[in-house]
Amino acid sequence: MQPTIQSKLPNVGTTIFTVMSTLAVQYNAINLGQGFPDYEMSSELTNLVNEAMQKGNNQYVHMNGLPLLRQRLAEKVQDLYTTKINAETDITITPGGTYALYTALTTIIQPGDEVIVFEPAYDCYIPTIELNGGVPVLISLTHPTYAIDWDLVKQKITNKTKAIIINSPHNPTGSVFSAADIIQLQNIVSNTGIFIISDEVYEHLIFDGKQHESILKYPDLLERAFVCFSFGKVYHCTGWKMGYCIAPENLMKEFRKVHQFNCFTCNSPVQVALAEFLKQKENYLQLGNFLQQKRDYFFDLMAQTKFIPIPSFGSYFQLYSYVNISNEIEKDFAIRLTKEYGVATIPTSAFYKNEIDNKTLRFCFSKKEETLERAVERLVKV
Numbered sequence: 001m002q003p004t005i006q007s008k009l010p011n012v013g014t015t016i017f018t019v020m021s022t023l024a025v026q027y028n029a030i031n032l033g034q035g036f037p038d039y040e041m042s043s044e045l046t047n048l049v050n051e052a053m054q055k056g057n058n059q060y061v062h063m064n065g066l067p068l069l070r071q072r073l074a075e076k077v078q079d080l081y082t083t084k085i086n087a088e089t090d091i092t093i094t095p096g097g098t099y100a101l102y103t104a105l106t107t108i109i110q111p112g113d114e115v116i117v118f119e120p121a122y123d124c125y126i127p128t129i130e131l132n133g134g135v136p137v138l139i140s141l142t143h144p145t146y147a148i149d150w151d152l153v154k155q156k157i158t159n160k161t162k163a164i165i166i167n168s169p170h171n172p173t174g175s176v177f178s179a180a181d182i183i184q185l186q187n188i189v190s191n192t193g194i195f196i197i198s199d200e201v202y203e204h205l206i207f208d209g210k211q212h213e214s215i216l217k218y219p220d221l222l223e224r225a226f227v228c229f230s231f232g233k234v235y236h237c238t239g240w241k242m243g244y245c246i247a248p249e250n251l252m253k254e255f256r257k258v259h260q261f262n263c264f265t266c267n268s269p270v271q272v273a274l275a276e277f278l279k280q281k282e283n284y285l286q287l288g289n290f291l292q293q294k295r296d297y298f299f300d301l302m303a304q305t306k307f308i309p310i311p312s313f314g315s316y317f318q319l320y321s322y323v324n325i326s327n328e329i330e331k332d333f334a335i336r337l338t339k340e341y342g343v344a345t346i347p348t349s350a351f352y353k354n355e356i357d358n359k360t361l362r363f364c365f366s367k368k369e370e371t372l373e374r375a376v377e378r379l380v381k382v
Ligand code: PMP
Pocket: 035, 095, 096, 097, 098, 099, 122, 167, 170, 171, 199, 201, 229, 230, 231, 232, 238, 241, 242, 243
C-alpha cells in the first residue's frame, strides 16, 4: 500500500507566479506577471563568475558565506546606513531572499506563536508561518494607499505575538515605509519580546527621491530583527537565487543552526564574483533611477488605456485598477487578459489569504521599453 501524506499545507495550491507564467507561455502572452527583468544582466558580472569557476572556486565555501563577500556587504551597510555590522557574526549568505525569510521564521516560531502579516503579502510569508505551526495574524493595508493602520496593529498584539513581518518597498503595491512608520513600529515593539522580520529585497528600487527606511538604520529595531535581501533584484539575476540575512549575533547564531542543515552553503563562484562586483557602488546606487524610468515609461503608455494607476514608489511593480473595464473577479479577469489580449499580470487577490478583491492587477514594469510598448498596444484594446 502506498503511504499517504497528511498535507502540511492543505489549503495551498501552486504559487500564482508559476500559474500566470505558465499561462503566459501557453497563450504566447507578454509576461508582466511574475517579477523578473527581460533585459540582460551585467556581462561583467557573468564574466566574473566564469573567471571564478575557471580559477577553481568550485568547492564549498564557508557555511555562513564567503568571508570576503560578507566583508563587502558589511562595508556596504556601513556606507548606506552608517551601521556597523560584524561580517563574521551578523551576516549569512543564503540561496535567495525567500530562503532567508523561511530560515528566519523557522528559527523563531514555536507552535501557536502569532506572527503579524500585512496584506496584500508576498506569497511565501503565510505558508512559512503555518509550516512552522505558527498562526498568521492578518492586517489589511488600507486600499488604495496601502498604508499601515498602526492603531489596528496595536489592537492585534497579544502575549502570543512572536513577530511582525514588514516589507518595504512593498510587493505587490509599491508602497514604502516612511520615518513615521518606523516611529510607530519602535513604539509598538519597545519593551516587548517581539521580533521583526524585514523583507528588504527591493532596498534600492525606490523612487521619487524617497529614502529606504532600512531596519539596519535603527539599532533599537535591529536588535530584534532578521533583515532579508536578494541579489536577484539588485543585479537583474533573479534566477541566480542568491541572497543574505543580517541579524545581531545572538539571533544569527540560531539562524545558522537551521541554515547548516538545510542548504549548508551557497554557490561558490557566484559568491566570489559578487564580492568583486560589489566594489562598484554605482551598480546599486543608480538602480532606483533606472527602475523609476521604467515605471514612468509604463505609466505614460498606460495613460492611453482604461486602467487606473495606483501610485508605486518602489519595487518592480505597479497596481492598476480595472473598475472602468470589468466587474469580474481579479483571477478571472487576469486569466481572460492573458488568453484574449495576450498580457499576463498577477491578480492582487492572490496576495490575500481570503482573496480580497479590489479589482486591481499587478503589472511588472521591470522590462525592456519595447516589451512595455507591445504590452500596452494590446492593453489599449481592453
Ligand atoms: N520578498 C519579496 C517581496 C519578493 O518580491 C521576492 C521575489 N523575488 C522575494 C522576497 C524573494 O527573493 P528571491 O528570489 O531572492 O528568493
